[in-house]
Amino acid sequence: MNLAARCQREKGVAVSLADETNAKADSIMSARRDLHDRTLSKMSVPLERLVYLASLRDYSCGRYFHDGLTMRFSEKVAAEAMKQEHMEVFSELAHTSLQTLVRQLNRYLDSLHQDWTESLRTWECLEPYRVVVPVGADGFAVRIFLSNIRIAVAILVMQRQSLPRPIEDA
Amino acid sequence: MSGIALYLAGGLLLASCLLRILFDRRTEGEFSDPLGGAGQPSVGTLSDTQLSAQLFGSEDWRYVASLGSKAIELEFLRMRKNLALAWVHAARVEAAALIGAHRAAARTSAHLNFFAEVRVTVAYASFLFFCVLFSLVIRIRGPVALQSLARLADSQSERLYEIVGQIFPVAENFRG
Numbered sequence: 001m002n003l004a005a006r007c008q009r010e011k012g013v014a015v016s017l018a019d020e021t022n023a024k025a026d027s028i029m030s031a032r033r034d035l036h037d038r039t040l041s042k043m044s045v046p047l048e049r050l051v052y053l054a055s056l057r058d059y060s061c062g063r064y065f066h067d068g069l070t071m072r073f074s075e076k077v078a079a080e081a082m083k084q085e086h087m088e089v090f091s092e093l094a095h096t097s098l099q100t101l102v103r104q105l106n107r108y109l110d111s112l113h114q115d116w117t118e119s120l121r122t123w124e125c126l127e128p129y130r131v132v133v134p135v136g137a138d139g140f141a142v143r144i145f146l147s148n149i150r151i152a153v154a155i156l157v158m159q160r161q162s163l164p165r166p167i168e169d170a
Numbered sequence: 171m172s173g174i175a176l177y178l179a180g181g182l183l184l185a186s187c188l189l190r191i192l193f194d195r196r197t198e199g200e201f202s203d204p205l206g207g208a209g210q211p212s213v214g215t216l217s218d219t220q221l222s223a224q225l226f227g228s229e230d231w232r233y234v235a236s237l238g239s240k241a242i243e244l245e246f247l248r249m250r251k252n253l254a255l256a257w258v259h260a261a262r263v264e265a266a267a268l269i270g271a272h273r274a275a276a277r278t279s280a281h282l283n284f285f286a287e288v289r290v291t292v293a294y295a296s297f298l299f300f301c302v303l304f305s306l307v308i309r310i311r312g313p314v315a316l317q318s319l320a321r322l323a324d325s326q327s328e329r330l331y332e333i334v335g336q337i338f339p340v341a342e343n344f345r346g
Contacts, residue, residue, distance in 0.1 A: 099229075140256070143256065155239075
């Protein structure tokens with residue numbers, strides 16, 4: 001094969017690779033939009049979105065699974081979309097002020113429709129917020145986030161203790 | 171008499187700086203977090219100005235102070251102090267990695283410029299000295315409302331990257 005023909009062929013391979021990458025990026029974007037429109041947009045509190053996205057991840061292998069999304073897109077594209085969405089929500093929360101985080105945690109515990117105090121105690125003792133961090137997140141952002149959440153839990157506990165106790169406790 | 175006092179003050183400052191460096195190394199374990207290792211790369215930490223503004227700003231502190239709980243205030247300050255010290259440590263690690271790469275490139279280079287190398291050494295030494303002073307200030311008065319010092323550390327680090335980048339292109343491989 002002469003040089004011109006080889007160059008032409010290599011250029012063709014490069015173009016098709018670039019097309020493939022663009023197509024994959026487009027499908028990931030579509031999958032993210034789908035995930036957002038169908039599920040995440042219904043969660044008004046970003047902290048709720050973070051907990052939900054972390055729950056889609058297998059703790060042992062770190063991969064994301066979502067049947068509906070996998071059916072509409074490929075498994076790889078769906079997993080990548082969830083990963084990116086998880087990272088974005090986490091980054092948003094890591095940059096959130098402490099006051100906003102306290103408000104969000106309060107609303108999130110409310111949205112669970114369970115005993116608020118019990119849920120708060122669980123967050124205080126088991127520290128479930130440690131597992132909601134996406135893999136590959138910046139180490140410093142993780143530290144700030146964990147520190148802020150810990151303080152937010154302590155603030156809610158303190159505010160709860162300062163409220164008058166219900167009559168049944170007396 | 172005043173000369174002796176000046177020497178004594180200088181000696182004390184130097185000794186305290188050395189102690190701080192040693193103390194910093196000993197307390198690195200304090201910052202270890204089970205998840206801290208997950209996002210191990212500290213490179214690029216300085217470039218996230220939003221995070222450093224949050225860390226060294228006073229917005230969160232004003233909120234905590236408004237709650238009127240001494241226990242929460244102390245816990246908040248303890249955590250933020252550790253984070254701030256970790257930030258300075260990360261900046262030092264980042265600079266050390268850059269200088270390591272620069273040294274490796276310089277070792278194989280046939281066209282070493284003595285004065286350029288002196289400039290790098292001076293910039294690196296002044297950056298390290300600034301980091302030690304910054305750590306000292308954080309330890310003494312806490313990290314609240316120290317944005318200007320954080321910005322200064324950032325600009326010193328930028329300067330170091332610029333100087334190194336002018337000699338060898340190793341700086342391009344660093345910073346997020």
